[in-house]
Amino acid sequence: MKKLAILIICFISLQFYGQSVSLLEFEDAVVEEAILETEKENDSITKTKKVARSTYKGVNDKLIKKADDYYDKLWYSEAAKVYDIAMSKKSAKYPMDVYVRAGDSHYFNSNMEMASKYYELAYKDNKEEIANDDLFKYAHSLKGIGRYNKAKRIMRLFNKRNTLVTSSEELATTKEKLLEENSVATSQPYEVNIKNLNINSKYSDFSPMLLDDNQLVYASAVDSAFLKTRRYKWNSQPYLDLYVGDVNDEKSKVSNVEKFPKEINSKYHEAAVTFSPDKNTIYFTRNNYGKKLKRDQYGVNHLKIYTSTKTEEGWTEAVELPFNSEDYSTGHPAMSPDGKRLYFVSDMPGGFGQTDVYYVTVDGNGAYSAPINLGETVNSRRKEMFPFVTENALYFSSDRGDGYGGLDIYKTTITEEGFGKLKILGEPINSNRDDFSFIIDEDLKNGYFASNRDGGKGDDDIYSFDNLEIKPPVSMKSIVEGQVVEKLTGDPIKNAIITLLDEEDNIVKEVETDEDGRFIFNDIERNSNYKITSNREEFKDYIQDIVIQDQEKESLVFSLSRKEAQVVLEDGVKKLKVENINFGFDKYNINQEASVELDKLLRAMEQYPSMVIKIESHTDSRGSRAYNQYLSDKRAKSTRDYLIAHGVAPERIASAIGYGEDRLLNDCADGVPCSRTTHLENRRSEFIIVEM
Numbered sequence: 001m002k003k004l005a006i007l008i009i010c011f012i013s014l015q016f017y018g019q020s021v022s023l024l025e026f027e028d029a030v031v032e033e034a035i036l037e038t039e040k041e042n043d044s045i046t047k048t049k050k051v052a053r054s055t056y057k058g059v060n061d062k063l064i065k066k067a068d069d070y071y072d073k074l075w076y077s078e079a080a081k082v083y084d085i086a087m088s089k090k091s092a093k094y095p096m097d098v099y100v101r102a103g104d105s106h107y108f109n110s111n112m113e114m115a116s117k118y119y120e121l122a123y124k125d126n127k128e129e130i131a132n133d134d135l136f137k138y139a140h141s142l143k144g145i146g147r148y149n150k151a152k153r154i155m156r157l158f159n160k161r162n163t164l165v166t167s168s169e170e171l172a173t174t175k176e177k178l179l180e181e182n183s184v185a186t187s188q189p190y191e192v193n194i195k196n197l198n199i200n201s202k203y204s205d206f207s208p209m210l211l212d213d214n215q216l217v218y219a220s221a222v223d224s225a226f227l228k229t230r231r232y233k234w235n236s237q238p239y240l241d242l243y244v245g246d247v248n249d250e251k252s253k254v255s256n257v258e259k260f261p262k263e264i265n266s267k268y269h270e271a272a273v274t275f276s277p278d279k280n281t282i283y284f285t286r287n288n289y290g291k292k293l294k295r296d297q298y299g300v301n302h303l304k305i306y307t308s309t310k311t312e313e314g315w316t317e318a319v320e321l322p323f324n325s326e327d328y329s330t331g332h333p334a335m336s337p338d339g340k341r342l343y344f345v346s347d348m349p350g351g352f353g354q355t356d357v358y359y360v361t362v363d364g365n366g367a368y369s370a371p372i373n374l375g376e377t378v379n380s381r382r383k384e385m386f387p388f389v390t391e392n393a394l395y396f397s398s399d400r401g402d403g404y405g406g407l408d409i410y411k412t413t414i415t416e417e418g419f420g421k422l423k424i425l426g427e428p429i430n431s432n433r434d435d436f437s438f439i440i441d442e443d444l445k446n447g448y449f450a451s452n453r454d455g456g457k458g459d460d461d462i463y464s465f466d467n468l469e470i471k472p473p474v475s476m477k478s479i480v481e482g483q484v485v486e487k488l489t490g491d492p493i494k495n496a497i498i499t500l501l502d503e504e505d506n507i508v509k510e511v512e513t514d515e516d517g518r519f520i521f522n523d524i525e526r527n528s529n530y531k532i533t534s535n536r537e538e539f540k541d542y543i544q545d546i547v548i549q550d551q552e553k554e555s556l557v558f559s560l561s562r563k564e565a566q567v568v569l570e571d572g573v574k575k576l577k578v579e580n581i582n583f584g585f586d587k588y589n590i591n592q593e594a595s596v597e598l599d600k601l602l603r604a605m606e607q608y609p610s611m612v613i614k615i616e617s618h619t620d621s622r623g624s625r626a627y628n629q630y631l632s633d634k635r636a637k638s639t640r641d642y643l644i645a646h647g648v649a650p651e652r653i654a655s656a657i658g659y660g661e662d663r664l665l666n667d668c669a670d671g672v673p674c675s676r677t678t679h680l681e682n683r684r685s686e687f688i689i690v691e692m
Contacts, residue, residue, distance in 0.1 A: 061086055064098060071101050080105035080114070087118075096126040100134050107137050110433070110452050110459060112144030123154075132161055136382075136401065143405025143432045149503075149528050155401050156506040162381075190426050191469040195252045197448075199245060200461040206437045206450035207271045207386075208462050210247075211279055216254055216448070217244045218462055219271030240269040242284060251446060252464045263315045264308055272332040272386065272437075277339040280310045285331035286318070303329035305344060323360060323371055334387040343387045343394070346371065352379040357387050357396055377419045378412060386436045390444070394419065397436035405432035409449065429465065437462075444468065478548050480521040482556035484513050484534055488574070489608065489692045492517025493560060496536040503529050524548055534558050574689040576604050576613065581639065581685040588634035590642045598642055601687060605648050612691040615639050615656040618663055620682040621670050625661060632658030639685060654690050 063086035070079035083102035087094065103118035119138035123130050130138075135158045142151035199205065203221035211217050219240045242265055245257035259265060264284065272285040286306050302325070306318040324330050325348065332345040343359045348371065356379040361369040378384065380400045385407070387396040392414050397407040408430045413420035424430065429438070431453040440447035446466040452459055480500065484493045498519045500508045508530065511519045524530075526548050534542040539560040548554060578597045583589075590598065605611060617636035619628040640656035661669075664682045668674035 064094070067105075068101065071105060076105040076108045080109060080111070083118075084114070094121075096122045096129060100130075103134075103137065103141070107141055110144075112141045112433075116141035116145055116147070127157075132158060135161070139401065140399065140405055143403075146432060148432075149525075151405070152525065152528075153502050153504045153506060156502060156508070157504065158401065160506060190429060191467070192428065192465045193467055194428055195464045196456060197252065197254055197462045197464060199243075199254045199257060200457040202458040204240070204460040205458065205462050206460045207273060208437060208439060208448035208450065209273050209275065210439070211244060211275060214246055215244055216247045216251075217242060217260075217273050219243070219273070221459075239267065240271045241265040242270050242273060250464075251448075251466070261315055263317045264306075274333045274335045274342075276335060277337060281307060282310070282315070283307050283321075283333035283335065283342065284318075285333065302326065303331040305330050305333050321368065323368055329355075332386050334389050336389045337391050341389070342368070343389055344371075345385045345387065352376055353381045353383060355383045355385055357384045357394075374419060377422070383407075386438070388437075388439050389414075390440065390442070395425075395438045395440070397434075397438070404430045404435075406434035406452075407436045409435050409438045429468075434460070440468070477523045478526050478551060479553045480524050480530075480532070480546070480548070480556070481553065482519055482532075482558060484517045484519070484536075484542075484558045484560060486539075487559040487561045493536055493539065496534050496539070496560070499533045499535070500524070501531040501533065505531070526550060532556070532558075534560060536560065538562055574692070576601060576687040576689060578604075578687065580680075580683070581635075583635055586631070588631060588638050590638055595642070598639065599646075602643065602646055602648065605643070605652065608692060610692060611689060612652050612654055614654040614688045614690055616663075616686045616688060617656075617658045618682060618684050618686070619658075619661050620679040621661045621664065621668055621672075622679060625670075629658060629660035629662075632660045634658065635685065 063082055067079045067082035067086060070076070070082060080102070083098075083105055087098075087102060099118045099122035103115045103122065106112075106118065107115035116138065119134065119141055122134065123138055135154055139151045139154040139158060142148075142154065197205075199218070199220070201220060201222040205218060205220045205222070207219040209217045220243055221240050222243075242260040243257050244260065245254040247254050260270075264270060264282065266286060268287040270284055270286045274283050275281065276283075284306055285303055287303065304324040305321045307321060308315045308318040310316075321330070328346060328348045330344055330346045330348070334343040335341070336343070340362055341359045342362055343357060345355050346358055347355045348358075351373060352375075357374045358371040359374065360371055373379065374394075378394070378396070380398060382398060382400045384396050384398045387394060389395075393411055394414055395409060395411050397409050399407050403424055404427070409425045411423050411425060425438075429435065429449065431451060433451060433453040435449060435451045435453070437450040438447065439449070445468050446464075447468075448462055448464050450460050450462050452461070482498075484496045484498070485491060486493055492513075492515070494513050494515050494517055496513045496517070496519075497510065498513060499510045500521050502508055508524075509521050511521065513519050527550075528548055530546050530548065532544050532546060539562055542558050542560055544556065544558070546554060546556070578600050581594045581597050582591075583594060584591060605613075615636045617632040617639070619632045621628075623631075636656040636658045640653050643653065644650055661682070665684075666674075666678060666681055668678050668682060
């Protein structure tokens with residue numbers, strides 16, 4: 001991500017990085033002759049930053065303050081070193097914004113291992129307070145070290161927050177976009193040969209562009225000066241210049257490399273180049289520079305697009321394009337094959353995100369139209385940059401949250417109506433690091449791109465690719481399906497809400513069971529842990545942990561119990577659970593107290609319309625055995641008659657029998673002295689379930 005770190009080329013938005021200052025504050029004061037001037041300019045900018053710093057001014061740590069000074073000047077390479085030393089004591093704890101600054105200092109220099117470590121410390125105890133942009137960087141740093149599952153959970157939280165703060169008018173669109181965009185699995189991997197070019201250095205090398213079939217132009221921070229090289233304090237690298245070299249037939253080796261002349265290269269940054277169709281006009285990105293750096297009212301030096309024409313004497317002095325501005329940045333030019341449109345990137349007011357892709361039309365006289373934004377199909381709320389155009393397609397890089405990590409390369413078709421649906425390029429073109437500066441030939445087979453992926457020679461390296469072929473799609477997703485039934489009856493439960501949660505309890509998906517109690521979740525990420533919950537008003541909530549590894553399908557059955565358990569199992573016998581039916585002493589008619597419990601029984605019979613029961617009535621041992629038999633039988637039949645009178649079909653009552661004192665629950669038989677309470681245990685009515 002060093003090309004990100006090299007702000008003047010890569011449109012790094014400090015607003016995106018959680019700062020309160022303007023986009024592309026390049027802190028060019030690292031140039032020795034401008035240090036004093038810039039520090040004065042920084043005074044006004046850092047006033048707002050001191051508010052944040054005041055939250056931990058009680059921390060008596062000179063190293064932290066020194067690191068903060070470097071951070072405020074955007075000298076992130078130096079800041080990272082000092083933060084590491086200051087926070088090397090594991091026992092010490094710092095406020096959230098200190099950890100965020102330490103993470104930023106590494107993030108802006110592509111050290112994702114250390115960045116994720118500090119963002120984790122910031123996030124761990126401040127999950128509610130941490131800023132959205134810091135969550136986004138945390139997720140990207142996790143992707144950069146291959147911790148995809150954790151990154152997905154953080155991105156879900158980020159998306160959830162963004163949904164909550166989105167206006168109600170935009171809410172539906174936002175949800176649809178999140179569902180549509182939040183999966184790298186829509187891309188397909190490629191069969192392709194990738195080679196790291198021989199010209200790559202230990203510094204940043206990127207922005208490849210073919211001047212003709214045999215010459216490659218690119219930007220590099222390679223140290224080629226004889227004297228002590230001036231360094232860009234953001235990443236402690238030399239400034240970028242444009243180079244050109246000869247490429248071999250395989251397009252994989254570059255030789256006879258030369259610097260572009262001083263008419264194009266200045267003492268600051270130049271990069272991101274394109275050419276007119278006849279190759280006689282060059283367009284490139286440069287600091288706003290005319291003998292010295294020019295700044296806006298806030299001390300910010302913006303990017304501009306410059307152009308130069310090739311003559312017999314060489315390249316003419318570069319001049320800026322008319323739609324540049326002192327108040328915002330323009331850069332990353334990309335000319336269409338017919339020369340009629342010049343695409344570029346800008347953070348001008350009125351865009352959709354931090355940097356958007358625009359174009360201007362170019363007429364036959366070289367006049368330019370007003371800039372036209374490509375719209376929401378291409379531009380997001382994040383950064384879009386490094387466009388490249390073929391006859392019918394636009395390629396660009398973006399750090400939106402649905403990718404592999406860092407900047408990823410996207411493609412959209414160009415139509416008469418506008419632009420088609422976005423597609424993210426598959427692996428190995430894209431990786432979990434920054435992938436950008438993509439170009440491809442007319443046959444859509446061979447080309448170049450830049451990346452700071454693992455295994456390179458330096459910070460950003462240029463790669464060639466050939467024989468680009470899409471592999472047959474291999475699904476990396478699973479299906480989770482199941483059925484929800486009632487525990488006792490096995491009957492399906494419809495309209496239950498089934499929710500799939502990740503390890504952070506963020507909602508991944510939510511569905512409702514159908515008429516057969518069934519549900520299905522498609523496109524579930526593998527190698528992840530989830531929870532599934534079931535909710536239906538009259539049933540107890542159900543929670544189950546599941547682990548999705550390599551299985552294509554996971555099938556589940558949820559057995560739910562009712563909140564008011566009206567069916568119980570006693571000694572293997574299913575019974576309806578009601579309180580004791582209290583008949584008056586020596587009575588068998590249904591009084592008001594008895595009707596309350598029998599009404600509960602009626603509701604249970606309604607809930608289970610196929611249930612068939614038998615009624616059994618029992619007495620205690622007081623009184624004669626014959627009378628107790630008579631009384632209990634009368635009570636059983638009175639209960640049956642009550643149920644039938646209130647709508648229960650007679651055939652649903654298999655029998656109504658009194659057993660007198662034959663089935664006592666305790667030892668209180670004839671002749672055994674017992675208390676009244678103990679005798680009452682034997683006076684009962686039972687409702688045995690014969691059929692459900």
